[in-house]
Amino acid sequence: MGEFRGAVIGCGFFAVNQMHAWRDAAGGGIVAICDLDPARLAAVGNEFGIAARYDDAAEMLDEVKPDFVDIATTVKSHRPLVELALARGIPVICQKPFASDMADARAMVEAAEKAGVPLMVHENFRWQTPIQAVRAVLDTGEIGTPFFGRVSFRSAYDVYAGQPYLAEGERFIIEDLGIHALDTARFLFGEATAITARTQRVNPRIRGEDVATMMLGHASGMTSVVDCSYATRAEAELFPQTLVDIDGADGSLRLGADYRLTVTGAAGSRHADVSPVLLPWASRPWHNIQESVLTIQQHWIDCLRENREPATSGRDNLSTLALVEAAYRSAGDGGATVDPRSL
Numbered sequence: 001m002g003e004f005r006g007a008v009i010g011c012g013f014f015a016v017n018q019m020h021a022w023r024d025a026a027g028g029g030i031v032a033i034c035d036l037d038p039a040r041l042a043a044v045g046n047e048f049g050i051a052a053r054y055d056d057a058a059e060m061l062d063e064v065k066p067d068f069v070d071i072a073t074t075v076k077s078h079r080p081l082v083e084l085a086l087a088r089g090i091p092v093i094c095q096k097p098f099a100s101d102m103a104d105a106r107a108m109v110e111a112a113e114k115a116g117v118p119l120m121v122h123e124n125f126r127w128q129t130p131i132q133a134v135r136a137v138l139d140t141g142e143i144g145t146p147f148f149g150r151v152s153f154r155s156a157y158d159v160y161a162g163q164p165y166l167a168e169g170e171r172f173i174i175e176d177l178g179i180h181a182l183d184t185a186r187f188l189f190g191e192a193t194a195i196t197a198r199t200q201r202v203n204p205r206i207r208g209e210d211v212a213t214m215m216l217g218h219a220s221g222m223t224s225v226v227d228c229s230y231a232t233r234a235e236a237e238l239f240p241q242t243l244v245d246i247d248g249a250d251g252s253l254r255l256g257a258d259y260r261l262t263v264t265g266a267a268g269s270r271h272a273d274v275s276p277v278l279l280p281w282a283s284r285p286w287h288n289i290q291e292s293v294l295t296i297q298q299h300w301i302d303c304l305r306e307n308r309e310p311a312t313s314g315r316d317n318l319s320t321l322a323l324v325e326a327a328y329r330s331a332g333d334g335g336a337t338v339d340p341r342s343l
């Protein structure tokens with residue numbers, strides 16, 4: 001268990017991964033869980049041997065007094081639950097999307113800063129082993145100054161089976177999945193100062209957009225394309241792989257299918273397998289995401305112990321959310337260029 005006692009709010013589809021990862025994290029673990037749905041509460045409680053079970057988050061926080069709370073509910077409940085924890089001075093992790101508008105996101109960040117309480121968004125894609133490998137190559141300077149980048153996620157995987165709410169919202173792919181790709185673009189290429197976007201709905205059985213194509217201008221001067229689709233039936237189904245292309249002044253980098261990394265420089269090309277580890281509790285094809293859940297949760301514990309701001313703090317996530325909001329504005333305005341910093 002270790003020194004930090006955590007409590008989880010929301011025992012649904014994705015929380016099971018978080019519960020597994022908390023068992024593996026060094027220095028922290030889960031002592032209490034909460035869900036409004038008794039069946040989900042019982043299933044997770046039984047699977048992970050947690051006796052302290054609540055259907056009321058405030059009651060759980062007041063009785064258990066955890067060292068941190070991990071909110072794994074969908075977006076509508078994020079602000080009230082984050083504020084519940086902050087009001088009690090309890091450090092809080094909140095799942096993505098952090099908020100459905102900038103006002104809610106800013107209010108949570110300001111409340112956390114005012115209270116002096118750590119707040120991290122569970123933005124885990126940048127923590128994936130292959131994405132970290134790409135970043136490590138960029139940091140060596142081997143390909144020179146990047147001038148073009150692409151972050152691409154294209155699939156026809158049936159995400160609606162496990163997460164039926166994804167088919168029901170007015171917004172879908174940018175808010176759910178594009179948010180990770182946009183965060184990855186920020187992580188690899190730096191902040192963006194402009195975005196233009198187009199969205200499409202290909203699947204007639206869902207309400208929101210399932211295809212988005214976005215072009216970003218970055219403060220560094222480089223250009224990137226972030227594209228995502230849940231309507232792409234390809235010979236090889238790559239879910240949930242993010243592919244990355246980067247062209248630099250001295251070379252290029254390709255993160256291709258099946259986690260193959262190719263780096264080309266003056267001396268030619270080299271190849272590496274940057275596959276994620278298949279953790280004992282993980283299952284393909286989700287193992288890439290599942291490994292990153294453990295990595296981000298371990299990062300949270302390390303930051304708590306060392307009194308550091310997490311890489312994906314609430315404040316950091318405001319820039320990712322601004323890109324999401326700017327992309328929807330641009331798409332709604334015929335692809336107009338929007339400066340995310342103005343939102």
Ligand code: NAD
Nearest residue numbers: 010011012013014015035036037072073074075077095096
């Ligand atoms: P879900 O609907 O399966 O589970 C949410 C659970 O929260 C439900 O069991 C619900 O009863 C419970 N809940 C809601 N409000 C509550 C409250 N006030 N108190 C206690 N319990 C409450 O949803 P999910 O698919 O597990 O997704 C949860 C979040 O995780 C979403 O925001 C989703 O975008 C995110 N997610 C993230 C990743 C990732 O890789 N980071 C992957 C999948 C889902």
Ligand code: 89Y
Nearest residue numbers: 159163176177180240289
């Ligand atoms: O909800 C999404 C996420 O965050 O990662 C993949 C996903 O589960 C479906 O798009």
